[in-house]
Amino acid sequence: MNKKAVIICRCEDVTLQDIHDLLEQGYTSFEEIKRILRVGMGPCQGNTCGQLVQREISKYLKIKLEDVKTQKVRPLTTGVKLNSIKEGAKNES
Amino acid sequence: MISKDLVIIGGGPAGLCAARMAAEAGQSAILIDRNAKLGGQLIKQTHMFFGSEKQYAKTRGIDIAKKLLDDVGSYPELIEVWEDATVVGLYPDKVITVLKQEKYLKIQAKAIIVATGASEKVLAFENNDLPGIYGAGAVQTLMNVYGVKPGNKIIMVGSGNIGLIVSYQLMQAGVEVVSLVEASPNIGGYKVHAAKLRRYGVEINTSCTIKKAIGKEAVEKVVTIKLDENWNEIPGTEKTYEVDAICIAVGLTPLTSLLSMIGCEMKYISELGGLVPVTNKYHETSIDNIYVCGDSSGIEEASSAIVEGYLTGLIASSKLGKKHPKFAELVDDFQSQLENLRNGPFGAKIRQGLKKLGGSVDA
Numbered sequence: 001m002n003k004k005a006v007i008i009c010r011c012e013d014v015t016l017q018d019i020h021d022l023l024e025q026g027y028t029s030f031e032e033i034k035r036i037l038r039v040g041m042g043p044c045q046g047n048t049c050g051q052l053v054q055r056e057i058s059k060y061l062k063i064k065l066e067d068v069k070t071q072k073v074r075p076l077t078t079g080v081k082l083n084s085i086k087e088g089a090k091n092e093s
Numbered sequence: 094m095i096s097k098d099l100v101i102i103g104g105g106p107a108g109l110c111a112a113r114m115a116a117e118a119g120q121s122a123i124l125i126d127r128n129a130k131l132g133g134q135l136i137k138q139t140h141m142f143f144g145s146e147k148q149y150a151k152t153r154g155i156d157i158a159k160k161l162l163d164d165v166g167s168y169p170e171l172i173e174v175w176e177d178a179t180v181v182g183l184y185p186d187k188v189i190t191v192l193k194q195e196k197y198l199k200i201q202a203k204a205i206i207v208a209t210g211a212s213e214k215v216l217a218f219e220n221n222d223l224p225g226i227y228g229a230g231a232v233q234t235l236m237n238v239y240g241v242k243p244g245n246k247i248i249m250v251g252s253g254n255i256g257l258i259v260s261y262q263l264m265q266a267g268v269e270v271v272s273l274v275e276a277s278p279n280i281g282g283y284k285v286h287a288a289k290l291r292r293y294g295v296e297i298n299t300s301c302t303i304k305k306a307i308g309k310e311a312v313e314k315v316v317t318i319k320l321d322e323n324w325n326e327i328p329g330t331e332k333t334y335e336v337d338a339i340c341i342a343v344g345l346t347p348l349t350s351l352l353s354m355i356g357c358e359m360k361y362i363s364e365l366g367g368l369v370p371v372t373n374k375y376h377e378t379s380i381d382n383i384y385v386c387g388d389s390s391g392i393e394e395a396s397s398a399i400v401e402g403y404l405t406g407l408i409a410s411s412k413l414g415k416k417h418p419k420f421a422e423l424v425d426d427f428q429s430q431l432e433n434l435r436n437g438p439f440g441a442k443i444r445q446g447l448k449k450l451g452g453s454v455d456a
Contacts, residue, residue, distance in 0.1 A: 001305075007222040016217055047212045051346060051367060055217075066361035070368055073353035075182030080192050088197030092094065 008056070009049035011042020019053060023060045030054065030071040040071055043079055097123050097173075098413050100189055100202040101406075102180050102351065105133020106395050107387025108208035109161040110402030111409070116168035118417035120410035123200065124165070124172055125191060127179040131165075132158030133210055135395060137233040140258055143283070147430055148396035155237075157395070183207075183355040187382070204382040204409045207352055208402060211345035211366065211388040216250065219305035225312035229259045229342035236266050244338025248315050249273040250303050254282035256342035260290055263340070271334045274301040274317050276324065276343075283439075304331060306339060315339055345392045352378060352385060364446030365391030371451055376405040384409050391450070393434075393443055400430045 003017035014037045022033050030053055033039055039053055040046030050071065058065045099115055101108045104126030112124045130136060138154020149157045165172050178193035189200045213228040215221070227235075227243055229251070235241040247268050249260045252275035260270050273290065278300050280287045287297060300320045307314040319330035346367035353359055358371040358379035369391050370378045376386050386405040387398035404427040407417050417423060435443050 002219055005219045005305075006217050008217060010222060045350060047348070047350070048215055051214060052217050065363060068361075070353075070359070070361070073350045075184070075190065075354055077181050077350055077354075078179055078192070080181055080197060081195065084192065084195050084197040088199070092199075 009039040012038040095200045098203045101206045103208035104131035107398040107402035111406035113164045114406030115410045116171040118410040118415045120415035121171045125175045137237040144396045183351045206384045208387045209348040209389045214344045226339045246336045247338040251342035252280045257282040257286035275299045276302045362446045364442045375408045
């Protein structure tokens with residue numbers, strides 16, 4: 001299989017090869033992998049790649065999928081223009 | 094900041110039904126949906142539903158959506174609908190941030206019902222980013238909402254009810270379904286749907302998966318491969334088909350990011366589709382007055398989402414002080430409807446998942 005042609009995270013263009021390289025280096029949690037490759041940090045916030053990365057971690061560590069720690073989810077769920085937030089704050093007071 | 098006692102996030106079957114019951118109980122609410130049109134996935138379901146009359150069996154999904162919308166529409170003084178509005182943040186003090194046509198708005202709620210539904214699972218195979226590769230939801234949107242053919246020759250991956258039904262809809266739209274592959278040894282969906290496809294000459298290949306897509310600018314071919322009992326590929330069993338589209342229908346996973354971000358206790362339950370919030374039997378999460386219903390609490394059929402929505406709407410309103418005149422009677426009715434829906438062999442997986450979640454069968 002050409003792992004470079006398997007896209008795991010479409011938003012940030014991360015391939016299966018990228019994920020496997022990091023797993024080999026000992027980065028075996030979503031949070032670590034996210035910080036290096038930005039998986040799950042694009043417009044869809046991990047809705048697509050989340051389960052694929054979890055699966056790769058579970059296969060690599062030979063643990064059950066439900067035992068793989070999931071990523072921390074933070075606001076916002078999608079991109080918001082700074083101007084929208086600024087305008088919103090104006091109406092606050 | 095806008096103040097509203099009850100906010101319902103998601104205007105699919107679960108959210109619509111929650112809104113209706115809240116209104117019946119006299120509870121006002123804001124119902125928020127990110128799409129331009131309420132109804133969720135129902136608006137693209139052209140087939141008639143199974144089940145009992147109570148959950149609109151023998152009615153087409155799109156007509157069920159109309160019915161549920163009419164129900165909510167009959168309480169304009171109580172239910173405020175925000176369309177084209179995306180909830181972007183949920184905070185522990187029950188502040189909701191919403192992006193509504195470029196406007197960033199905040200709502201202070203007392204109770205929140207999360208009915209955000211599900212997202213589709215995807216597959217990792219070679220060239221899985223080629224144009225022409227769709228999720229089944231996108232195929233249904235194109236065909237059934239916009240009247241656009243997604244391709245001329247397509248392969249379907251996944252034999253759950255969605256894979257089976259969408260295959261048939263593709264054929265109705267004049268698309269050739271060259272094959273339907275299923276990784277497991279058994280067909281996942283109802284036999285009656287599978288039998289219909291077979292009668293129309295569609296081959297169904299179990300223990301078979303997609304190995305890779307081939308194409309330059311878009312999908313031109315697809316290679317499938319057989320799997321052994323341990324899900325390993327069997328070399329030499331590759332088969333190549335000429336297609337211009339691939340449809341992925343390998344299941345759904347609950348859309349729970351809002352619940353995760355506010356700090357609800359979550360559990361990974363594969364039978365329910367992935368990460369789901371832990372709930373009590375009143376659909377309340379580990380956080381007081383934060384409720385969940387429909388697919389975002391675990392993947393089931395739309396009929397279950399409808400009943401869960403009614404139930405959750407009743408309970409959330411009652412806790413806010415607006416008790417439906419027929420509260421006890423309705424709660425019993427909805428609980429037993431859910432039990433019925435989860436009975437039988439097709440409910441086994443859901444029953445097992447709910448048991449893992451915390452032993453409550455009406456979660």
